[in-house]
Amino acid sequence: MKMTYYKAFKKGMICKGKQYAENTDFEEHGAENCCEPGMMHFCKEPFDVLNYYPLVDENGDFSEFATVEPLAEVIEKDDKCASKKIHIGAKLSFKDFVRAAVDVVIEKTKGKSGNSSGDGAKIGSSGDRAQIGSSGNWAQIGSSGNWAKIKINGNRSVAACVGNNCAIKGKKGCWIVLAEWEAVDGIYTPVCVKAAQIDGETLKEDTFYRLESGEFVEVV
DSSP: OOEEEEEEEBTTTTTTEEEEEEEEEOOOOOOOOSSTTTTTHHHHBBGGOOOOOOOOOOOOOBBBEEEEEOOOOOOEEEEEEESSEEEEEEOHHHHHHHHHEEEEHHHHTTTTTTTSSSSTTTEOOOTTOEEEESSTTTTTEEEOOOTEEEEEOOSSEEEEEEEOOEEEOOTOOOOEEEEEEETHHHHHHHHEEEEEEEESSSSSSTOEEEEEEEEEEOOO
């Protein structure tokens, strides 16, 4: 069974000055170690690419994402993988990236506790009305259940809650991702997925937010 990997890019599918494209093979030569020039890098988990590319860069542009299939030996170091030959698959919309990230976190954490105090924790939930918390730094938390509530007390964490009527609160500097759903012909359908950083002004820390009409609003 082939494993799906993930890669992030600057706007225009550019990584380290190299131009990439969807559904295309790329090959490099000369490198032997993971971090040497000539290796092309990617990650096993979608959220891990955010360690190398921010959701939003200094120009206000969203990073871009795509699936990757290695076509040569894969070398791993920490949360990063590299290979001399890869196939760039489909480009992921932001919504698809969030869904993939949440699905991976949930799959890895099935049967585990919904709370963590350790740094670097990865927590997932697929049940409705879940209440999830993390006090560790660099946490990566995901939930696809409805009416879930996520609390992040650690620093530099990312939390995504993509079910209906979900809410997140966190500390300044953390990123949150929420989805908004509407009933269309009797079927609930996602109409907006949005990410933002808690800056202490536009989004206050330690305050629950949900998405309404495409905007983050406080939960009272």
